[in-house]
Amino acid sequence: MTSTSPLNIALIGFGTVGSGVARILSTQAKNIAVRAGREIRISRVVVRDPDKAREFLPAGVEVSTSIDDVIDDPQIQLVAQLIGGIDPAFDYMKRSLAAGKDVVTANKALIYAHGSELFERAAANERTIGFEAAVAGGIPIIGAVTQALTGNQILSLEAILNGTSNFILTRMLDEQHAYADALKEAQRLGYAEADPAMDVDGTDAAQKLAILTQLAFSTPVKLDDFVRQGIDGIELLDLQVAADLGYKIKLLATARLQNKRLEISVQPTLISCDRTIAQIDGADNIVAVHGDAVGNTTFSGAGAGQLPTASAVVADIIDYATGRTAVTFQSILRSSQQEPWPVQPAEELRRRYYLRLTVDDRPHVLADITDVLGRNEISISSVRQDETPETDEAGDGTARLVIMTHTTTEGRLRAADTELSKLACIRGASIRLPIAD
């Protein structure tokens, strides 16, 4: 192989992202060939349904439904693995690596669940994996953490990594919509899947944060290591009260070194309105990285969508073509050998909290609640009871009580939660959100 021979690649999956990759490779073919130092040629495409009409499919490309056609084709050096989920994506990736092919992918669920095994297999076969598109779409955050900020001990990552949730929260506040209506709108506009569970319950953001945490802190974490909370319990009232108090609520993914322990959480969080991260609206993503040398740097943009995600996949393809991926991947493998940080137990996380309780609208209720908090050593910084609960969909004689606490631990709040839930005056849904300072 000389560096001027074309690079033959296969696309496994030709859906939103796969067809976007084909589109960019065709519209930018000339520039990309210059930057990559060689022509990049899609030689094969594998899909599920061979009969679907496919926009952006390059003329003359063989479309098949069998991965074997790719595995058995010695011309193909690089496989772009662009189908979602674990099965059969995991198997296809293992087989591609075993066949001596390098891989790029946008599949965060797979990298989260089986990244370390895949990386080991790649290393054993002297192959590489590029996965810039797996986190934050078009925002080059993997590159930032693995290349641009390597002179730093990264101290924290704070990020909005799920565009669907951010879109829903933004629309609720801007349009005075209830959660269910904003979710429906997200689905109608194609931001949310038919089954949006992984987006709104924080799973998707947590998977992405886990990938970044491995790279930034060389610490492998699983979903169980996190405090994880979705946005599905958020009411319009919460967003409004928070706004009154100078905060926005965002599904914030945080990994932070604190006293030589790693704190990790994905939770809807109150963030002061004047912080950059609070100002990221709609489906956009942001990652704020605090490094000991560089200080605070932020990276924001489209975290999903056809072309932004494909932009990252294509950058990985070009990096592969130039030989840069080989270097970067070695560096990632070496870094993964570093000593991991111990993960802070969830109970010991220290934050301020926002509590919104639905309570009977009668005397003594506040006394009962503050008594529970007091006994759990949680001190209150402010209390607010909504006198005209316009947003009270129940309209059943309940009131909404909002309590802001001083700094305390997750453990104390959990203990208090248990006691509160037993109080007769507590009715229906309550929510508890941390405040990021």
Next chain:
Amino acid sequence: MTSTSPLNIALIGFGTVGSGVARILSTQAKNIAVRAGREIRISRVVVRDPDKAREFLPAGVEVSTSIDDVIDDPQIQLVAQLIGGIDPAFDYMKRSLAAGKDVVTANKALIYAHGSELFERAAANERTIGFEAAVAGGIPIIGAVTQALTGNQILSLEAILNGTSNFILTRMLDEQHAYADALKEAQRLGYAEADPAMDVDGTDAAQKLAILTQLAFSTPVKLDDFVRQGIDGIELLDLQVAADLGYKIKLLATARLQNKRLEISVQPTLISCDRTIAQIDGADNIVAVHGDAVGNTTFSGAGAGQLPTASAVVADIIDYATGRTAVTFQSILRSSQQEPWPVQPAEELRRRYYLRLTVDDRPHVLADITDVLGRNEISISSVRQDETPETDEAGDGTARLVIMTHTTTEGRLRAADTELSKLACIRGASIRLPIAD
């Protein structure tokens, strides 16, 4: 050389940035060795004054005042060129390359003025130049443009690239300070040089924008190609009126493809308060990149300062140690061969404008001025005359008139400027700023 032998580097200059590099290489030595795949060792340091006490100087390192000691040392593979200005930095860099040494640098003035010659010399000697630190300090924008976004046709760059100017504008508005006072404060805090001319007149930002323009649009530009305007004519009144109208004034560096021409300017610009770029305060920098695939992405953080700048230099050193720089630099050389875009003549730039005129406070003045604008086909969207010009330091019977225009050309405004300056009613300083939409 095996990849596990230490990399011997020389630091030319051990001032703010040079000592920062030494500090990071020492505090992060272990992690950096893992990421770089080898130990990085400062073997020589060259400075002007051999007797100065130097913090962070590694024990046993030879400090000399002669570049010859570096040139003649075959052990040194990489030279970190960290002195400012052209002379002798340019000569030292040429000699380093000629002696077969690779170079990293933070010197934007040099890369701006002689980058293409240096790149050619590096290529001829099969050497490389890393210069991430030369633009926007710790923000990895060179990497973004040359690596992460290579699948895109970049359509525009909008940036705040001079921390000193941004600090001054921020302090003026926040503290109700006059320009001169905010400048003094910037100097006292070490943000501005004793001679701040290059910062406040837009030269520094323009040099950095020129470097980015070369990379993003493969179009070499010089300061004369720009509309360039400094912040020194801005009064507190301008910032206040702009704020009332929903804008912040920022020293905005813009390079944009418009009708297949490249528009470039560095000017104090009114930017709608709700845009991310308007919210970058203090000494921070931001670069917003619009790519045809990725859409809008933004990169922000500390654009200068010891450790942020050194963070970028160290990343370049690590990239060199891993072999990544060799790949990236080839890619930059290839891209520079691409067809440049024609630069839009300044006269043809189309924007809305903010005009602030100091005029005699008497009848007919407005009629005289609108007549001039009208004859130059400039249509007015709003007029505002300050009735109580508290900020009028003159207090001499003049008034401040603020006019916002509809979209028009720089050429028409220039023609109108000439006519306006001849009107008897115009007294003292006026200013004209574009509005970014």
